[in-house]
Amino acid sequence: MSSMEERGEVGVAAAPGSSSGLGVGAVGAALETVVGGPSMQEEVGFRRGEGLGPESDPDEPPPKKRMRLPEGESGKLEERLYSVLCCTVCLDLPKASVYQCTNGHLMCAGCFIHLLADSRLKEEQATCPNCRCEITKSLCCRNLAVEKAVSELPTDCPFCLKQFPRSSLERHQKEECQDRVTQCKYKRIGCPWKGPFHELPAHEEECCHPTKTGTELMGILGEMDQSHSRELTLYNSIFSLLCYEKIGFTEVQFRPYRTDDFITRLYYESPRFTVLNQTWVLKARVNDSERNPNLSCKRTLSFQLILKSKVNSAIECSFLLLKGPYDDVRIKPVIHHHAFSNDTNETDYVPLPITDSVECNKLLAAKNINLRLFIFQIQK
Structure with missing residues (x-):
């Protein structure tokens, strides 16, 4: 048989200089056998022809442009993202705002405020727990992408x-x-039931509280009225104070200072201000001057009002503190009373009515504490 016929039987001659006698078609068939998919030549031809309209086969499924990760790999990706996006202090994913230092390390809002508050108590410069660079409210910014x-x-x-x-x-x-x-919807008449939502209809059909007697309901409603009466008494007292002739209020700015003791303590004091033609000063202290308040998880602030003017007769006043117009701290109003004279010109330290230690950390983390003071002079 001639050499041309031999080449015709093989189909395509091997390329010159090749040590193999297999043609391109055989190479494609070998690849298909090893890989278990279409040959390279067919795949290239398909990719070149995809999207050409009539020439492509409409019944053929579209190619997979991106391989889907197995479920296990997807879970690992989420775990890696958790470790990348978590707070560097508490190692948990942030639930609200995210702050970053100048080097990009992330801190959730709670930990960021806590670091600033601790540095205020220790009289140290707040630093990033990762790179030890300086952190302040002006240097750090929020990371909206995270x-x-x-x-x-x-x-x-x-x-x-x-x-x-x-x-x-x-x-x-x-x-x-x-x-x-x-x-239960009958909780207003004393039903204590709590449970999953899908069990609520069945419980309300069998709830016994709607069938209670009037005597039983009166006892339940009496306990509820006591809590409401306390709130009503507070608001009525505030409205009564607004009827006084002499009322004054001012914005008060507490500034942090340190004592001269061997173990210095943090306290706050306001500049002198004038209300009702008298000069006053406000002071505040942390955890009632506890020795190491930075070691305590429970943070509180107490304040006292001091009369600096000399008076001819005692001045009986009621006063209360509220949050400033631009602060987000939550304060529950509490009315305090004191009779000021030259001998009793200072009130006792009374707790600043903030809700919890988180609100206290917000105040400690701030450069200054801004509050609004109301003073009502009681006419005799």
Whole structure:
């Protein structure tokens, strides 16, 4: 048989200089056998022809442009994102604002405020726990990209254990979750039942509180009235004070200072201010001058009002502190009374009515504490 016929039997001659006698078609068939998919030549031809309209086969499924990760690999990716986006202090994903130092290390809002408050108590410069660079409210900024990324990460609903993006979890827990904890609609007449939402209709059909006698309900309603009466008494007292002839208020700015003791303590004092034609000063202290308040998780502030003017007769006053017009700290108003004279010109230290230690840390982290003071002079 001639050499041309031999080449015709093989199909395509081997390229010159090649040590193999296999043609391109055979190489493609070998690759298909090893890989278990279409040959390289067919794949290239398909890719070149895709999207050409009539020439492509409409019945053929479209190519996979991106391989899907197995479920295990996806979970590992989420775990890696958790470790990248977590707070460098508490090692948990931030629930609200995210701050970063000048080198990019992330801190959740609670830890950031706590670091600033601790540095104020220790009389030290606040530093990043990772790189030890200086951190302040002016040097650090929020990282909006991380906040958005964290809000899109999945998290488990604590009630039904299904996964939802963090941005929609709150709405799911309040409105959609069938396993969320709810209360009976007859709780206003003393029903203590709490349970999953899907069991609520069955409970309300069998609830015995709607059938209670009037005598039983009167005892339950009496306990509820006591808590409401305390709140009503406070507001009525404030409205009564507004009827006084002499009322004064001012914005008060507390500035931090240190004592001259061997172990210095942090305290706050305001500049002198004038209200009701008298000169006053406000002072505040942390944890009632506890020796090491930075070692305590419970943080409190107490304040006293001092009359600096000399008076001819005693001045009986009521006073209260509220938050300033631009602060976000939560303060519950409490009315205090004192009769000021030249001998009793200072009130006792009374607690600043903030809700918890988190609010106290907000005040300690600030450069100055801004509050609003109201003084009502009681006419004899």
